[in-house]
Amino acid sequence: MPVRILHVTDCYLPMLGGIEVQVSQLAAHQAESHDVAVFTTTMPGPGGQGRSREAHGPVDVYRAAARMPLGMPVHPLAPRHLRELADRLDPDVVHFHMGGTAPSVQCSLRSVGNRPAVLTIHSVWTPAVSAAYRALAAVSGFPEWGIQLSTVSELCARPVEAATRTPVMVVGNGIDVEAWRLEPIPHDGVHVVSATRFAPRKRIGALLRVLRAAGDELGPGAPLRATIAGDGPQLESARAWVRRHGMEDWVHLPGRLDRAGLQELYRRSDAYLAPVVLEAFSIAVLEAQAAGLAVVVRSQSGAAERLTDGVDALVADDDAALAAAVVALVREPGLLGSITARNRSTPPPYDWDDVLARTGTVYDAAAALRA
Numbered sequence: 001m002p003v004r005i006l007h008v009t010d011c012y013l014p015m016l017g018g019i020e021v022q023v024s025q026l027a028a029h030q031a032e033s034h035d036v037a038v039f040t041t042t043m044p045g046p047g048g049q050g051r052s053r054e055a056h057g058p059v060d061v062y063r064a065a066a067r068m069p070l071g072m073p074v075h076p077l078a079p080r081h082l083r084e085l086a087d088r089l090d091p092d093v094v095h096f097h098m099g100g101t102a103p104s105v106q107c108s109l110r111s112v113g114n115r116p117a118v119l120t121i122h123s124v125w126t127p128a129v130s131a132a133y134r135a136l137a138a139v140s141g142f143p144e145w146g147i148q149l150s151t152v153s154e155l156c157a158r159p160v161e162a163a164t165r166t167p168v169m170v171v172g173n174g175i176d177v178e179a180w181r182l183e184p185i186p187h188d189g190v191h192v193v194s195a196t197r198f199a200p201r202k203r204i205g206a207l208l209r210v211l212r213a214a215g216d217e218l219g220p221g222a223p224l225r226a227t228i229a230g231d232g233p234q235l236e237s238a239r240a241w242v243r244r245h246g247m248e249d250w251v252h253l254p255g256r257l258d259r260a261g262l263q264e265l266y267r268r269s270d271a272y273l274a275p276v277v278l279e280a281f282s283i284a285v286l287e288a289q290a291a292g293l294a295v296v297v298r299s300q301s302g303a304a305e306r307l308t309d310g311v312d313a314l315v316a317d318d319d320a321a322l323a324a325a326v327v328a329l330v331r332e333p334g335l336l337g338s339i340t341a342r343n344r345s346t347p348p349p350y351d352w353d354d355v356l357a358r359t360g361t362v363y364d365a366a367a368a369l370r371a
Helices: 018-030 078-089 103-108 127-140 154-164 204-218 235-244 259-267 283-290 302-306 319-331 333-345 352-370
Strands: 004-009 035-040 050-056 059-065 093-098 117-121 148-151 168-170 190-195 224-229 251-255 271-274 294-298 313-316
Touching: 004 018, 004 078, 004 103, 018 035, 018 050, 018 059, 018 093, 018 283, 018 352, 035 078, 059 078, 078 103, 093 103, 093 352, 117 352, 127 154, 148 154, 148 352, 154 168, 154 302, 168 352, 190 259, 190 283, 190 319, 204 224, 204 235, 204 271, 204 319, 224 259, 235 251, 259 283, 271 283, 271 319, 283 294, 294 302, 294 319, 294 333, 313 319, 319 333
Parallel strands: 004 035, 004 093, 035 059, 093 117, 117 148, 148 168, 190 224, 190 271, 224 251, 271 294, 294 313
Antiparallel strands: 050 059
């Protein structure tokens, strides 16, 4: 039956990031059957401090934004504003979202009365962060607050459970799987791609070194080329590194591509290379898998837990093994062909219908806690 859902997040559109995109898409898909609203402390645009309301299709977005240092999406009165909004909307469930930290969300967890509440953690807590939350849980008594915890992967869940000593449910991120089921275009050689932000956490340097190691192993004239799409503070230094190492003829860095541009790129590609470790889920990997590409990923990533080595991906324990996997895909056409055939014929189980059903199960658990 239709229910009233209120999402609460520090970070939201027009900011662009994993949490912002996932929460907005989750809200939009839920709004097809339910009454959905969002409360956020993100400004609607430059100079947009204060309280406001806007409609994103059927989703009402309520903002309480303050001018803060470095543009941080934080409001010192967020708990009061959320309490007033919750009393007015009277949601059946309140769904909080955060990464490693989200001050407005964390200060507001007890502002919704006895309504069922879910807190989803979208990022991997490092040992230092886990230790801090372990101490905070002991001081605050958080495990007794009756809030259902969830994460987007088992990799995320383990440190959260250890820090809070509270059961954690896992619901992966969602994509429109059918939109990424692409018809491949024949091309020469093996084309390896990646779509990422050129920032330290994404291990851009490691990605380039893996490609160079694979190219050196295969030798001059090997049927290997690579495209790394994306933007960020390390893009120009990455381009300079490629020039410095004489890789310009087979490694291309075109900058950020929109969804249509990525889909066109993937139609002419064979494998997706993801060197990131301690990444919660990776929507980019999921999209590439849905597009039929073979995935080459580190075993320490949240993406690895939903992949099977040698079936839909090659899973590597270190960067040397990543490079060896790329070499294997070039030298063993049968291996590449079997993985791409598997991914083109078997869509990954992370369509929005699946994610909505799993989210509903988390909401039921939250209601049981409050009962």
